[in-house]
Amino acid sequence: MKSRNQCPGCLSDSLSVVYEESYGGPGIRSYMARHYEGNASSAADACSYELVRCNSCTLAFQKQVPDDRLLDEIYNGWVPGTELDRTHRNYSLDDYRYLAEQVQYVIQYFGVPPGELSVLDFGFGWAHWSRMAMAYGCDVYGVELSEERIRHGRSVGIKVVELADLPAKKFHFIHTEQVFEHLTEPRAVLERLAQALAADGLIKISVPNAGPSLKKLARHGDFGALSPAHQMPIAPLEHVNAFNHDSLVAFGKTLGLKPVRPNFFKLYNSASGMLAAKNLARVLARPFYRHIFPRSTFVYFAHA
Ligand SMILES: [Zn+2]
Structure with a gap:
C-alpha cells in the first residue's frame, strides 16, 4: 500500500478525516469476504481504510491506496471472473x-x-x-x-x-x-x-x-452498516476517489x-x-x- 497525503484532484494538503477502519476490522473484513468471494488475501490487513475529504475542492478519497503489485493482485486475482462472455450476457x-x-x-x-x-x-x-x-x-x-x-x-x-x-x-x-x-x-x-x-x-x-454513501457513512459511522449499494461508490481499495x-x-x-x-x-x-x-x-x-x-x-x- 502507499499513502496519498495530498488531494489527488487539486493537490491541497488540507484534509479532514471522514472515516477510518483497519482492513482487519469487522465491517471492512465482511465487505472484503463478500465482494471478493473469499479470494482476498491478507495483503492489506496491516493498513487502514482511511477516507478523507479535501478542504479545498471537497473531493473525498482513500488516503491509503494499493501499490502496483497489490493492484495487480486485486484486479487479476481477487476480483471474481469478468470474462467477456459473462459481460456480454449481462448487456x-x-x-x-x-x-x-x-x-x-x-x-x-x-x-x-x-x-x-x-x-x-x-x-x-x-x-x-x-x-x-x-x-x-x-x-x-x-x-x-x-x-x-x-x-x-x-x-x-x-x-x-x-x-x-x-x-x-x-x-x-x-x-x-x-x-x-x-x-x-x-x-x-x-x-x-x-x-x-x-x-x-x-x-x-x-x-x-458517492454523495449519498458519504452522507450515510457520516450518519452511521460504520462502513459495515451500509448496504452493498452504498458501499459500492466508496469501495475499499477500488473506488479510491469518491x-x-x-x-x-x-x-x-x-x-x-x-x-x-x-x-x-x-x-x-x-x-x-x-x-x-x-x-x-x-x-x-x-x-x-x-x-x-x-x-x-x-x-x-x-x-x-
Ligand atoms: Zn482537492
Missing part, C-alpha cells in the same frame, strides 16, 4: 440502446459526418462503447491496461494507444466510463487527456455518485475544463425506443435525472 437491449443514444448524441453535438470524428475510449474495457462508436462510423482509438482486454480491443478494430503517446489536440471526443474513481493519480491522467482533446472537443467523465457532482466539476475546473450542459433537443432526438410505454418514461426522464437533477456524476466537459 440487455436497453443497455445497447443507451450506448447508441450516447454515441448519437456526440455525433449530433459536433454536427459533422461521423467519419470525420476522432474519438478516444479511455479504459475501453470490453469495448462496448468503442464498438458502438465504430458502428456509427467514428474513428476509434482506445487506451486499456489489461493485456486480455487490449487483445480483444485490437481484434474488434480499436486503434490501441498508450496514455503517454496520445497526440496533442487530436480527439473530438474522449469517453471515460467508470474509470476515474479507480485511479490513484487521477489528476495526471486528466491533464494528459485534456492535452489530447481538440480545442472544441468534449470529454465525458462518468463515475459512481466523487459527487460538486467535486467532479471542481476536478475538471482545476485542469481548465468546464462542464457543458447537454442540449435537450439533441438528447431527446438521440433517444430511441420511445414507442414502448416503459421506454417512453425512461427516455423522457433520463436526460433530466442524468444531466439536471439530482446533480449527477456524469458530466460532459469542454475546455474552459
